[in-house]
Amino acid sequence: MALRRDIYGLFENVVGPENMSDDPAVLQSYMYQPFGAKEGVWADISPAAVILPASTEEVVAIAKICNRYGIVFKPMSTGWGMHNLPGVEGAVSLDLRRMNRILEIDEKNMYAVVEPHVICMQLQVEAMKKGLNCHIIGAGSNTSVLASATSVVGYGPDGLSMGFSGRNLLGVEWVLPTGDVLKLGSLGADSGWFCGDGPGPSLRGIMRGWEGAWGGLGVFTKCAVKLFHWNGPPELEMKRTPPNYVLKEPIKFFKVALFSFPTIEKLAEAALQLGEAEIGWFVSRLSPSFVGLQMASGANYVATWNSGMLQEMLKYAFLFVIFANSEGEFEYQQKVLAQILEDTGGQTSPISETKEMQELTATAVIKVDEVTRSCFRTTGGFNTSFGAMDTVDLAMSQIKAGRELKDRYI
Ligand SMILES: Cc1cc2nc3c(=O)[nH]c(=O)nc-3n(C[C@H](O)[C@H](O)[C@H](O)COP(=O)(O)OP(=O)(O)OC[C@H]3O[C@@H](n4cnc5c(N)ncnc54)[C@H](O)[C@@H]3O)c2cc1C
Known part of the structure; x- marks a missing residue:
């Protein structure tokens, strides 16, 4: 639904003509989201216009015009998800990219x-x-x-x-x-x-x-x-080219390890014990494709994936990172971790001990820059089983249910 020209003009007076558009080609570029299916997805509803305010004062002025004329407005920051788009016809999107300080x-x-x-x-x-x-x-x-x-x-x-x-x-x-x-x-x-x-x-x-x-x-x-x-260097110096870039120097008192457990219950027990011991810097239940990416690229990745080796090896696994402030704390955390692994039958995967894996994973966990490649590469959609924003027990039952569903239908 097009915006009335006189109302368009009012918004233009606030942000300037170069910071607003209702050109269908521009609007379409806001409606595409690359995740969710192999070919990506398109929103059903287009914003009537996109406005780029540069300050709080401009946002206030836009909100007041919207109120006067009964127009819905919806803000977006970086726009990673479809959810930043308006859900009704005739609404305007506020793209906040100029407020970037x-x-x-x-x-x-x-x-x-x-x-x-x-x-x-x-x-x-x-x-x-x-x-x-x-x-x-x-x-x-x-x-x-x-x-x-x-x-x-x-x-x-x-x-x-x-x-x-x-x-x-x-x-x-x-x-x-x-x-x-x-x-x-x-x-x-x-x-x-x-x-x-x-x-x-x-x-x-x-x-x-x-x-x-x-x-x-x-x-x-x-x-x-x-x-x-932050107990690391003030600047992260990198070597090699993205996406395979890694830290030039290892970070002191920083250790990445990949653990696998005999059953999902043992994994849950280890997660609870780690929480109680209050050790660790980063923990993530692992997507096998993440590890696959660290081990192989291109055609090698597909071959590794198709062999099923990773999926089996990492059935009940997580990635755990220790990053301590001193040698004493580093040793203490490793001792506690070893005890928890002994209690729960956890095994350190030999893959995580390699220099290559330590380097690549350290970079990925500090910068959190592996998500799109690791989550979406194999299927185009999320390829892990479900997790839950709840207790460990509930998360585990969701993981089990998710696995069964995926095994049956995908
Ligand atoms: C593949 C994928 C993985 C994700 N993984 C995670 C995850 O691990 N953890 C997690 O927390 N979330 C996750 N999300 C959910 C969500 O997309 C992110 O939290 C989001 O990316 C946050 O930043 P953004 O700038 O991209 O938000 P946007 O997409 O710009 O906005 C997110 C929502 O917040 C609203 N919003 C944005 N800016 C403002 C503002 N200034 N004022 C008022 N409302 C505003 C938007 O209207 C929208 O509804 C994921 C989404 C995708 C697609």
Whole structure:
């Protein structure tokens, strides 16, 4: 449904003609999503126009025009998922790519203030220069820090040491659906960005609850997120070319290992014990295709995959990374881990001991840059069995059910 020309003109007055479009070719480029099926998928509903605001003031002005004329608006940060598109005809998409600045990194209080289009990799590079690091969601380092913190899910395998995006969220600037600006946490009391709750009752639950409102509650224009201690080098120097690039030098007190277990129950027991022992930096139930990628490329990868060897070897496996602050802590964590493996029948896979695997996997887990290749290469869709954002017990029963379904139907 086309936007009335006079209303189009009002939006244009806010952002300038070069920052708005309703050209069908441009709109179509927003409607495609490469994941989900081998050939990708197309959205059923096109936005009526795409608008690119550059500031909170411009977002406010757009929201007010939308309210005056009864137009639905939907924000997107990096637009990784179809869910960033409007679900009704006649709505406008707000593409926030021009709001891409890291506004502050507070080294002492360990937080960063970001705009919506700051991606995790951008923040990680700047944070590492100051001995800090940020949580990166499993979808990868090309996603928006702010979108995960304020609006959608927020988990990833480094959550073992760096938490969940929703809990890492501190002060927030929020343009409500009405166009009013609300400041949450300490920011609301003009006291800076350091705290996500108060003054008075916290609105964090209303803002995102467990999973976020997926763009249904206005536009978050700035937020602060917690940063974490980084014991590695201030700059990650790489060798070789992407996607096979690796760290030039190994990182001290950093060890990657791949473990497999005799049964899913034993894997669950090990996961629980690791949680109780509070050791580890990164944990991920492994997709065999991820390991396959580290071992082989191109035609070799297909041959390795078709042999079924990886799928069998990694039936009940996970990748576990220790990254300690000192030699003593490194030794302690390894001892605890060895005890847990002994108790649960876990075996270290010989593949993970190779120099090649250590190098490639260390790079992938620090930068979280392997997701699209490892998840989608074999089928075009997610190729792992289901997981769950719940207790270990529930996750295990979902994994079992997912496996059975896939074995039967795929
Ligand atoms: C292949 C794949 C893997 C994924 N894996 C994970 C994962 O491991 N962990 C995880 O947490 N999520 C995952 N997701 C879900 C989700 O896509 C990501 O959380 C998302 O990528 C977050 O960043 P983004 O910038 O791409 O968000 P976008 O796609 O731009 O937006 C995500 C949602 O948030 C809303 N939104 C974005 N910016 C704002 C804003 N400034 N104000 C208000 N609302 C906003 C959008 O309307 C949309 O509904 C995955 C998605 C895909 C397709």
